Amino acid sequence: MADPLDEKTRSIILATVPALKAHGLAITTEMYKRLLATPAIRDLFNLSHQQDGEQPKALALAVMCYAEHINDLGALGGMVERIAEKHVGLNILPEHYPYVATALLGAIGHVLGDAATPEILDAWGKAYWFLADILIGREKQIYEGNESTPGGWTGWRSFRVRSRQRETSIITSFELVPTDGGALFRHKAGQYLSFKLDVPEHGSQRRNYSISSAPGEDHYRISVRRQDGGVVSTWLHDSVEEGDILQIANPAGDFFLNEADSNPIVFLTAGVGLTPVISMLGELTQTRTKRSIRYVHGADTAASAAFQQEIRQFAKDALLTADFFYSKDQTQTQGSASGVTSYAGRITPVWLRQTLDRSATYFICGPDSFMRDMVDTLRAEQLPGTQIRYEFFGSAADPALVLSAA
Known part of the structure; x- marks a missing residue:
């Protein structure tokens, strides 16, 4: 258990919030520039999120959230858990944390120059290691839990x-089985797999893909959308064939x-x-749950709606x-048949309220703008937070989603 931060340190951190609001993105961009200069650390990151600026934005939001809640860190439990899970998926280890500390303080x-007094740097050093110790402890629990579970590793x-x-x-599914022939960890429906990939001409890449198969099967399945300009998704679609080995x-x-x-x-x-929802549906339908289920999905056209049949x-x-x-799909008209209703248009806040x-x-997953509209509508209708669950794809750089999920 990390020692609590003293009042002086917490006060200094709170006092830096205005500077973070003004310069947070510049700080995290510089931090990643320093981190990525170290090959062993660079290979841990999704470099596409560096190129489009999403990862620095997401980290800037997380740092801001941490500073603003430094006196009420219990409110950040959800955010800490998501970070720990991401770190475990990427195989982040305790020895990686000092690199981040050096890069962040540097x-x-x-960025702040003379405004970054020794007192401020000392406070942020303490605050960083306080959070790092919490994450290291939680990640150790997850690692040990995985290793001790049948099929885990x-x-x-x-x-x-x-x-x-x-x-x-634009969506292709891949069924994956362990080459060692061993047991398969029973995932929780909705979880994801992290991949370490060696993509020709692009080197080592890290990606996360939700598991679309139901728990308990003899394989994992991922269903990958081809992204315009996407290094890894294009490679998976065009080059990865049956028999290929992935880490x-x-x-x-x-x-x-x-x-x-x-x-x-x-x-x-x-x-x-x-x-991730397809995996959940697989589990629920296998067990013949008595819970009422409503599936609402938005796609460009009927032909682009995967798993529709x-x-x-x-x-x-x-x-x-x-x-x-x-x-x-301009030819689509509203209609119902056998428990399915079809609409022309998008899922709107008006429809959701009605x-x-x-x-x-509610379990929500999709583009950030879609999730923000859905989450904001449910919150405006005063639905309890425990009844609003959502998953980030990518680096979670939308402030409304990051902060409301904290």
């Missing part, structure tokens, strides 16, 4: 691509079903955000009701 001094494990399936013109970390993530919850469920997804079959079997929204189920737990 960046603060570089630490580090990277080799998996073979057993099969690949084209779901839509994968133990499943991670805190976006999953609460087994103790008996509330009705509403899944709100858009685009490839459906992937499976959802329609679930609806036909009366396991759920479904609503499909097609934003670019169909609101106050007894339900």
Whole structure:
């Protein structure tokens, strides 16, 4: 357990909040510049999020959130848990933390100049190691829990691509089985896999992909959307074939079903955000849950809505009701059949308010703007925070989502 921060340190951290608001992104950008100069550390990051600036933005928000809540760190429990899960997926170890400390303090001094007094740097050094010790402790628990669970592992494990399936013109699924023939860790539906990939002409890359298969199967399945200009997604779609070997970390993530919850469920997804929800649906339908399930999904067209036939079959079997929204399908008209309703257009806050189920737990995943609209609407309707769950894809650089999830 990390020693509590003293009052003087906390006061200094709070006093730096205005400077962080003005210069936080410059500090985190400089920090990553320093970190990425070290090859052993550079290989731990998704470099595409460095190029588009998303990772520095996300870290700047996290640092700001930490500083603003320095006297009430219990409010950041959710954020700390998500960071710990991400770190475990990337195999971050205690020996990596000093590099970050050096880079962060150096960046603060570089950007703030003379304003970064020895007193301020000392306070931020203490604050950094206080949080680092919490994360290291939690990550140790997760690592040990994974290793002691049947089929679990630490580090990277080799998996073979057993099969690949084209779901839509831009989404392809890959079934993965361990090359050692050993048992498979039973993931929690909604979790993701982290990959260490060697992409020709681009070197070592790290990516996370949600598991779209149900827990308990003899494989993991990921369903990957081809991103315009995406280094890894393009490589997976164009070059990775059956029989190829990929390096994968133990499943991670805190976006999953609460087994103790008996509330009705509403899944709100858009685009490839459906992937963790498909895993959840697989688990729920396998167990023939008595919970009411409503599946709501937005796609460009009917042809781009992956797993649509499976959802329609679930609806036909009366396991759920479904609503499909097609934003670019001008020929689509509203209609219902066998538990499925189709709409032309997008999922809107107006529609969400009109169909609101106050007894339900909402699981939301999709582009940041979509999630923000859905989360803001549910919060405005005063739905309890425990009934609003959502998953970040990418680096979580949207302030409204980061702070409301903290």
